[in-house]
Amino acid sequence: MELTGWVKNYEWGKRGINSAVAQMAMANDPDFILNENETYAEMWMGTHFCGVSIVKETGETLDRVLKKDLPYLFKVLSIKKALSIQVHPNKCEAERLHKERPLIYKDDNHKPELSIALTPFLALVGFQPVEDIIDNIDEFEPLSKLIGKDAVHALHQNRNAEGVKECYEILMKSDETVVANCVKEIAKNYKKELKQDGLLDIFNTVNGDFPGDVGVLSLFFLNLVRLQPGQAIYLGANEIHAYLDGDCVECMACSDNVIRAGLTPKYKDVEQLIASVIFEGKPASCKLFMPYRIDDTVQVFVPPVDDFAVMHVALKHTVDTYKLQIQPYGSILLTLTGVRILRLNTKDGPKEITITRGNIVYIPVEAAPEIEFLHAEDCGDDFTAYIATYNYFRRA
Ligand SMILES: [Zn+2]
Structure with missing residues (x-):
């Protein structure tokens, strides 16, 4: 479908x-x-x-x-x-x-x-390693002033997730005006430091979109990936x-x-956030979440939950036909580039559809154990697609 x-x-x-x-x-x-x-x-x-x-x-x-x-x-x-x-x-x-x-x-x-x-x-x-967070707090004085001597001192002493939690909680619960002033001061007086840390552009962008928001200061606690x-x-x-x-x-x-x-x-639920979040840096x-490779054509991202996995299909235009083994669960295929004829079994018998960029296909349970990507007349580029499915890889 x-x-x-x-x-x-x-x-x-x-x-x-x-x-x-x-x-x-x-x-x-x-x-x-x-x-x-x-x-x-x-x-x-x-x-x-x-x-x-x-x-x-x-x-x-x-x-x-x-x-x-x-x-x-x-x-x-x-x-x-x-x-x-x-x-x-x-x-x-x-x-x-x-x-x-x-x-x-x-x-x-x-x-x-x-x-x-x-x-x-x-x-x-996620949170940065605790040493990096300490460096940031020391470097940006308005931030350490906002968090306060006691919590900053405790973080220096303990150098652990508990100390990070205390500082982050103070930040998240601070008065909006105090936070906005802190952001303003850093924006004005710490351009050089932000630039050295590779944060200047993103600091300005986020501060432009959400002026003075507490989230801007989260750049000093969280990993930029x-x-x-x-x-x-x-x-x-x-x-x-x-x-x-x-x-x-x-x-x-x-x-x-x-x-x-x-x-x-x-709506912000700071209490629940502080209670839930992992502070371990x-x-x-x-x-980076690495996929594992099934063969030359397919890699699969297998998260540690049953709900889903995602396959990445990258099929060279020189390959005539590729058969992909699948399990009997409903999957959704999204085509990014190239052209292929997808052959699969359905309730009404075998079916062929030409798929190209933007095509989204529901692959039914009946299609298992395999679907085929056939050569298309005008196949041009290499074919690439993502397939979301139930995470049956986890047990394999
Ligand atoms: Zn999310």
Whole structure:
């Protein structure tokens, strides 16, 4: 079944044709009308009720046709303006939060996320090693003044996650005016230091989008991670993060549970964030999430949860036919480049569809144990696609 994704025009998205979401939506649907002034932030592929995919042939929603929901949600994101600093609760916390505050935490599921860059991608991921945080606090005096002598001294003495937690909690709970003044002072008097630390551009960008926000000062606590296209990050439960810039494909467990703490006009739940988040620091280089290679053509990203895994197919145009082994779970394929004929088994027998950039295909349970990518007449470039599926690799 060919699908049309659901496009979301949040204001943090990239504008017009610059957005990978807009590019994909146009390639997917000839009737899609691009508005150069509109922001295109997300395209959803799956059965989530806030943006369910449509089956092209019949116009029905995917959940109606499948008569069930998929355990994962697959997306394309195009980010121009920082997304909120956030963590996602684990399954246990999600169940409790949903029970206690159903209006804020709308379901009882966890929300692990895997993001794979389509363009150079910038994100904040996890806390920096404690020594780096100490260096930052010492270097930027307005910050150490805001946190206060006692907490800074304790951090110097103990040099551990507990000390980082104390400092970060003080920062997050500080009066907005005090925080805004601190940001202002650093912006004005610490350009040289910011530049030396490679933070000047991102400091100015984030401060421009959210002037004086506490999230700007989180740059001194969290790892700034730069991904090249094809590189990935995995955000498990309680891993603090914020996407800052770039395009990616993202796969996640089906949930809306976000605990926010900055760079957002939405509700901030600082208490819960401080209670949930992992303060243990690691260097930015540890944050890359590596796939494992099945063969010359396919790599798979296997997160430590059952809800989803993502395969990356990169098929050279010189290869005539490629057979991909799959398990009997519903999968969603998104084509990025090239042209191939996809042959697969369906309830109604074998089927062939030509797939090219923007094509989204639901691969049914009946397609197992293998689908074939056949040579297309005009195959041009190498063929690349991502396939989201249930994480059966974890047990293999
Ligand atoms: Zn997130």
